[in-house]
Amino acid sequence: MREIEAVVLAAGKGKRMVSALPKVLHSICGRPMLAYVLDTLAAVGVSAPIVVIGHEGEQVRAALGDGLRYAVQEEQLGTGHAIMQALPHLEGYSGTVLVVYGDVPFLRPETIETLLAHHRSQGASATILTDLRDDPSGYGRVLRDANGNVRRIVEEPDASPQEREVREINAGMYAIECGALRDSLHALQPANAQGEYYLTDAITALLDGGHTVAAVVVASGQEATGINSRADLARAEAAMRTALLDTLMAAGVTVLDPQATYVHAGVRVGRDTVLHPGTVLEGRTVIGDGCAIGPGARLTDAEVGNGATIVYSTVTASTVGEGSRIGPYSHLRPGVRLGRFVEVGNFAELKNATIGDRTKVHHMSYIGDATVGAGVNIGAGTVTCNYDGRTKHHTIIEDGAFIGSDTMLIAPVRVGRGAVTGAGSVVRREVPQGGVAVGMPARVIRRRPVNDAS
Numbered sequence: 001m002r003e004i005e006a007v008v009l010a011a012g013k014g015k016r017m018v019s020a021l022p023k024v025l026h027s028i029c030g031r032p033m034l035a036y037v038l039d040t041l042a043a044v045g046v047s048a049p050i051v052v053i054g055h056e057g058e059q060v061r062a063a064l065g066d067g068l069r070y071a072v073q074e075e076q077l078g079t080g081h082a083i084m085q086a087l088p089h090l091e092g093y094s095g096t097v098l099v100v101y102g103d104v105p106f107l108r109p110e111t112i113e114t115l116l117a118h119h120r121s122q123g124a125s126a127t128i129l130t131d132l133r134d135d136p137s138g139y140g141r142v143l144r145d146a147n148g149n150v151r152r153i154v155e156e157p158d159a160s161p162q163e164r165e166v167r168e169i170n171a172g173m174y175a176i177e178c179g180a181l182r183d184s185l186h187a188l189q190p191a192n193a194q195g196e197y198y199l200t201d202a203i204t205a206l207l208d209g210g211h212t213v214a215a216v217v218v219a220s221g222q223e224a225t226g227i228n229s230r231a232d233l234a235r236a237e238a239a240m241r242t243a244l245l246d247t248l249m250a251a252g253v254t255v256l257d258p259q260a261t262y263v264h265a266g267v268r269v270g271r272d273t274v275l276h277p278g279t280v281l282e283g284r285t286v287i288g289d290g291c292a293i294g295p296g297a298r299l300t301d302a303e304v305g306n307g308a309t310i311v312y313s314t315v316t317a318s319t320v321g322e323g324s325r326i327g328p329y330s331h332l333r334p335g336v337r338l339g340r341f342v343e344v345g346n347f348a349e350l351k352n353a354t355i356g357d358r359t360k361v362h363h364m365s366y367i368g369d370a371t372v373g374a375g376v377n378i379g380a381g382t383v384t385c386n387y388d389g390r391t392k393h394h395t396i397i398e399d400g401a402f403i404g405s406d407t408m409l410i411a412p413v414r415v416g417r418g419a420v421t422g423a424g425s426v427v428r429r430e431v432p433q434g435g436v437a438v439g440m441p442a443r444v445i446r447r448r449p450v451n452d453a454s
């Protein structure tokens with residue numbers, strides 16, 4: 001498709017969200033709703049649309065980054081007023097402009113293609129996208145004449161009871177010839193129930209001026225859904241999640257209970273992996289083949305190798321090697337890199353630590369800021385004492401070491417290859433390769449005689 005211009009309206013406050021965050025930055029399956037709209041435009045070849053920002057605009061700009069063109073709408077005086085702010089960017093352009101609202105995240109690239117094809121074949125000045133909804137409430141209604149031609153779009157607050165009965169709604173996506181757009185915007189007046197400059201009135205202005213306005217009805221009901229409230233957001237989240245899980249299942253993932261499994265867009269899961277209920281996969285999480293995840297697992301930006309098992313645990317920004325077993329009740333904080341066939345068990349917390357193959361960290365241990373070799377056994381209650389109140393220090397435990405239960409490793413410290421620490425030892429100095437460090441055993445004191453009951 002040849003390069004065309006597109007304007008995305010994202011300046012609104014989103015009053016109905018009742019939020020400090022601009023509406024278009026509210027997330028659906030982990031991504032701002034606006035990101036979906038931008039992806040869809042990119043898929044039809046519009047890589048640098050003009051984004052109209054306004055309310056908390058700097059937040060929107062920071063979230064989207066460079067590579068887009070921004071127009072600022074200082075005061076949110078309506079969708080027609082918003083598009084006026086984009087006009088300087090369209091100086092000298094005379095082709096078709098796509099206008100999309102930033103709160104319509106389900107739009108598909110195919111639909112934009114259909115809209116543009118229809119727009120061209122009809123030789124229309126503007127083509128609007130519409131949808132037939134069982135419940136049209138909240139949307140602008142598309143009014144047609146007896147011949148079926150679009151007559152105007154009426155917003156719900158301005159509509160008569162009969163007009164509200166109309167089920168065809170304005171989906172919030174238009175193809176408009178740039179010259180016609182410029183001319184029609186001059187005519188806008190905020191003479192309506194909301195006191196705003198409506199882009200929808202520009203359509204009426206075009207018709208009044210003798211222009212052709214065409215319409216395309218979207219294929220699927222979901223697609224035209226606009227997100228205005230938290231309830232809309234929750235429904236959108238559920239619909240998007242269902243679609244994401246369907247895609248995973250089609251690619252060979254078992255999802256035991258899709259109603260109780262939560263995934264972000266962009267998460268990847270390998271074949272024959274089983275997702276148990278209460279699994280939450282977030283961010284850029286990637287899971288290999290043949291894993292068992294959950295019940296009750298929250299993975300954020302995690303990378304999990306083939307055949308791993310994670311039960312009732314939290315893994316954040318960490319790597320879990322092939323065949324490793326995590327949980328129940330383990331917490332991998334950022335910066336953990338587990339090798340292959342590692343075991344991390346009950347109430348173990350790990351942070352910024354590299355753990356070698358086949359090492360075991362069970363029962364209430366804390367391993368932070370550490371490099372642990374392969375085949376190490378970390379006894380119950382072991383703690384790397386990494387913080388002296390000012391600075392974090394590193395612990396090194398080499399291959400094959402045996403760390404007795406309740407060992408306190410006062411970092412910086414090293415335990416050499418194959419070394420052993422006794423239960424309860426407090427290790428302050430390096431234990432050399434093959435060395436043994438034993439703590440102070442409790443003294444046994446017999447103070448008083450015990451009556452022998454027998």
Ligand code: UD1
Binds near residue numbers: 082200
């Ligand atoms: C709008 C349409 C309605 C349509 C519906 C589709 C108008 C007047 N109404 O209604 O016909 O059925 O979308 O979802 O166009 N925005 C700005 N600046 C503003 C106001 C809004 O940039 O001053 C942006 C918002 O950020 C949002 C989009 O425009 O992304 C739509 O605004 P919104 O207030 O949600 O319009 P609706 O009432 O939903």
Ligand code: CA
Binds near residue numbers: 101103226227228
């Ligand atoms: Ca809306």
